Amino acid sequence: MSVDPVRRLRVLAEGLHAGLYAEEFLPLSYDRVWAIAADLQTELPYLLPFLREFRVPPGDADRKEAVAVGRSGLSETFEVRLSPGWCLMQSRRVVGGMAAVPEAGGTRFAVLGATRPAALRPVQWLYGHLLGERRGRAFLRRVAERAAVR
C-alpha cells in the first residue's frame, strides 16, 4: 500500500509544521489540473504573486535545480522533485509543495508552504494562524482558474 500524493503532502505539512497548507476538491480533470501545476516555469509566476520568474532547466528529469526570482529582484535556488501528481521544492529558507490525485470525476489538489530555519518557526506559527489558510485557498483558486482556461 502506498500513500497517495495528497496524503503524503499532508504528512509533510504536519512534520514541517507548515504555515501554509490547503487542500480542496477541484471540479476539473486531473490531467488539466496537473498540467498547470507541473508547468512550473510558465505557471508559478501566475500562481504566486510575489514571484517574477521561475527558471527550470528543460527536460523530463524528476530532480532539477530551479532559480526563483522575486518581484524584488532577489533570487533563490530551489531543489525540485517533480513526478506525476507530486512536486516538492526546497531552498535554504523555504519549502513549497503541490500534490494532486483524481477523485470522483475531478481532482483533489493540495498546496504546502513552510519556512526552514528554526528561528522562523514562531513567525511560521503566527503566519499559519493569520494568513496561511487564506493564502492557501487563494493559491488553489488560481490553479483552478488557470486550469479552466488552459
Next chain:
Amino acid sequence: MCVQGADESRAEPWETAAVLVPAAQNGDALAMDELLALVTPYVTRLCRPIAPHDAADAVQESLLAVFKGLRGLRDPRAFYAWVRTVTVREAVRVARRTGAEEPADPVDLARLGGLRAGTDGELSADVRDALARLPVRHRAVLVLRELEGLDEAAVAEHLGVARGTVKSRLHRARTSFRKAWSR
C-alpha cells in the same frame, strides 16, 4: 527487526533513518520525504493486521502522528522502535473507532498457526482475515508478540497495559486456537 520495502543493496533501513531523522527534524523537507517513503511499508505492515478494515486510514493517522512528533525524538537510532509504538497506538485507535469488537471464529483462529510474514513482509490474506475477526486488543497483542517478536514485557509497554493483561490475552487466544485445532 526486519523492515521490508527497502532496497537490500543499500544500508539497513534503521541506518538510513538515523541519517535522515536529524535532517528532517531540522526542517529538510526532502529528507523528510525520503524518511516517509522509507518507513511507510513498515507502518503499513503493522497497520494491516490490527486495522484490516481501515488500513489506509490507520496508515495515514500513524504517519501523521509520527511526523508531527518527530522533532521530539531524541535518539535517531530509536526511530523504528518509536514508530512501532506510535503506529500500534494509532492503529488500535482507528480499529476501535470503526471496527467491530467481535470474538474470533474458532475455525479462523486455527489458521493463526501460520501467523508469520511472507517473503514480502506481508501476512497472507487468510491470516489477515483470521486476525480481522479477533477483538482489537487481541490483534495488537498477537501482532507485537508473534509478528514483531517482542517479549511480553515489551508488548505490555507498547500497549500501556500490565504484563499480566498481555499474558491473559495471549492465553485466551491460544486456548481458542487449541480448541479449534482439536476438532
